[in-house]
Amino acid sequence: MKRRDFLIGTALASAAPFFPAFAQTPRRLIAAKRQIVVRGRSASVYSLTDANGKPGIFANEGERFTVAVENRIDDGLILHWHGQTKADATQDRARPDGGALQPGGVDRHDFELTPGSHWMHAHTLHEQLLLAAPMIAREKDAGDVQDVVVMLHDFSFKSPDEILMGLTGGTGGAHGGHGAHGAHGAAGGNAPGMMARLRGMMGGMMGGGHAGHGGGAAMSMPMAVHANDVTYDxxxxxxxxxxxxxxxxxxxxxxxxxxxxxxxxxxxxxxxxxxxxxxxxxxxxxxxxxxxxxxxxxxxxxxxxxxxxxxxxxxxxxxxxxxxxxxxxxxxxxxxxxxxxxxxxxxxxxxxxxxxxxxDAVLRARDPLTERKADRVLPMVLGEGANYRWTINDRIHGEAAPIPVKRGERIEFRFMNPTTMMHPMHLHGHHFQVVEIAGKRLSGPMRDTVIVPPHVSVAVAVEFDKPGDWYMHCHHLYHMATGMMTAVSVS
Ligand SMILES: [Cu+2]
Structure with missing residues (x-):
């Protein structure tokens, strides 16, 4: 052990209560504050770096994520290992009973990295303040290529709380999801007209049932579609x-x-x-x-x-x-x-x-799921209520029990979107295959986040191979924070 590593280990041991020794000294990953300059103006944001200040990790296929995460921000930290399908449920704080890593605290992790381009990020509106980093395990067959990692962000000089207040009209904020600070606002009401319209569309979209029909009735209706509900700097x-x-x-x-x-x-x-x-x-x-x-x-x-x-x-x-x-x-x-x-x-x-x-309609997975019928097809109707209330099957996060699934089951989630916005739907801990778009069956790409455009139905198939509770949510984080999240409970 190098002296420097020994010193790091000592510092960690004194900051944390007790952790079992690991065979190798864990790498460090530090969540901290930093200043950046955007368009000539200074801004206070977060960083997620190793001890040398390099963001995230870049490792090789087969390596383990043996890491001590240090929370040096002034708030509870909930990180998600996005795309890490080899990690068991307890490795991720972004789960129903995961809690937050308190300021000054240290979490230790040890799991095999999932090959490919993945990432880590705050599972809260802290992500808006750039609390995110690459988490890449270079594939064994990547070959003689130069890897260039590009992390995209939308940036605002406003705080995430201010942005959220602007979206909800100041009527509440984080209904049920864990928002920026776990604030709980009053549950937003539903305008009766909007709900009736929503039910009308759901009827149209679901009318085709399983027989290759992507909601023709809904698609023929002239519906408003919009994007970019946050104005960024x-x-x-x-x-x-x-x-x-x-x-x-x-x-x-x-x-x-x-x-x-x-x-x-x-x-x-x-x-x-x-x-x-x-x-x-x-x-x-x-x-x-x-x-x-x-x-x-x-x-x-x-x-x-x-x-x-x-x-x-x-x-x-x-x-x-x-x-x-x-x-x-x-x-x-x-x-x-x-x-x-x-x-x-x-x-x-x-x-x-x-x-x-x-x-997605033209991409084909290199390693698709084996052809077989799903054990169950579950409709997931994405919804939009008054005061920025985003729902799954009419419920905001916390209102519905987790969806029970047996280990080894193949579930097909059929997303239907009668709302006015696109929702990128993400499932924790698993990759799924896109198997149907607007009623048309296909053997599409393996993903962990799928675009669900307004007024279009998309089905994904997933084999649940790990026990535990796994979130499924919209990756528009203001939608997640105001309710568009549920969980799958695998036993
Ligand atoms: Cu959404």
């Missing part, structure tokens, strides 16, 4: 805006693997690779058959692995992330040595469309 790629983007040095003729994480709290993006054609080789950290393109949607919580060949002639190649249904964008620049780097515009020439499932 900036969009960040690796903490920077396009005024001063990160320039990543790449080789002429080299191959780059972009590992893009959408750590945005309320924003979905399109990745635009511009002049370079990219090959999408994994989504949400799981391999898919290569699919080429220059524009790919990425909702909150999702990841995209894009393989790019740098032309032999070299140059500077911006990789943009454009906000859906808007012109604003952020990004990084891949540049070979000596390339001239032009000033980049923070707005695209054209407004982006809304994100949808067109990528």
């Amino acid at each position: 900036a969009f960040l790629a690796n903490d920077r805006t396009l005024d001063d983007p990160e320039i990543v040095r790449v080789e002429r003729g080299g191959r780059v693997r972009l590992r893009i994480v959408n750590g945005g709290t309320a924003t979905a993006f399109f990745i635009d690779t511009g002049a370079l054609t990219a090959s999408c080789i994994a989504v949400d950290g799981t391999p898919c058959l290569p699919h080429s393109g220059t524009r790919f949607p990425i909702a909150q919580g999702q990841r995209l692995d894009l393989l790019i060949e740098i032309p032999a002639g070299g140059g500077a190649f911006p990789i943009f992330a454009q906000v859906e249904a808007a012109k604003m964008r952020t990004g990084i620049v891949l540049a070979t040595s000596g390339a001239a780097i032009a000033k980049l515009d923070g707005e695209a020439a054209a407004t982006a469309t809304h994100t949808d499932l067109s990528l």
Whole structure:
């Protein structure tokens, strides 16, 4: 043991009550405060770094996550290991009885890392203050490529509480989910008209039953659709805006693997690779058959692995992330040595469309689930009530008991969305396969977060292989904080 590691170990032991010794000295992961400058203005945000100040972890397939997490922020910390399907339920505080790591406290973890591009983040509105980091285990077959990690964020000079108050109209806030500080507001009421409209749409969407019918009645109704209900001051790629983007040095003729994480709290993006054609080789950290393109949607919580060949002639190649249904964008620049780097515009020439499932409709998992019928199909109706009350099957988080599932069961969740917004639905601890879009069966990608567009039904199949309670929620964190979360209880 190096002297430095010994000192670290001693410091931890004195700060924490008692922890069993590990065979190897745990790595440290520190949640702390830091200052950054956004558009010339200083802001106080959080960091999640190792002892050397490097965000998150970048390890190799097969390595273990043997880590001591230190809470040096001034509030309780609830971290989620997003995409870590090899970790058992007790490793994650983001679970129904997980509690929060108190300021000054230390948590120790030990589990095998799930290969691929994953991430870690606060399971509260602390994520809005950049409490998120990459959690990557480089695949054994990743090959001779240069890995470039890109973490996207939406940024506001307002506090998450202020943003939430703005959304709820100051009527309550965190209804049932764990909000920024676990505040409990008065449960928002439902406007009778809205509920009637919602039931009407649900009837239309569910009318087709299992017989390949994606809610034709609902889709033919002229419905308002919107995105970006939070107005942000900036969009960040690796903490920077396009005024001063990160320039990543790449080789002429080299191959780059972009590992893009959408750590945005309320924003979905399109990745635009511009002049370079990219090959999408994994989504949400799981391999898919290569699919080429220059524009790919990425909702909150999702990841995209894009393989790019740098032309032999070299140059500077911006990789943009454009906000859906808007012109604003952020990004990084891949540049070979000596390339001239032009000033980049923070707005695209054209407004982006809304994100949808067109990528999922064509992607095929490299390692899909075996073909078989699901043991059960569970309808999950996403709902929207007055005063920013977001529901699953008409309930906010805490109102409904966890969904009981037997270990080994294959469940198909059929999401139906009669609301006006897209919801990126995420399940903890498991990957699922997209098996149906708008009534059409397919063998789609394996993911852990799926876009559920307004007025479209999506089904995902999941094999529950680990006991415990697992959250399922919308990854628009203001929707989660105001109710759009439930749990699956596997026994
Ligand atoms: Cu949502």
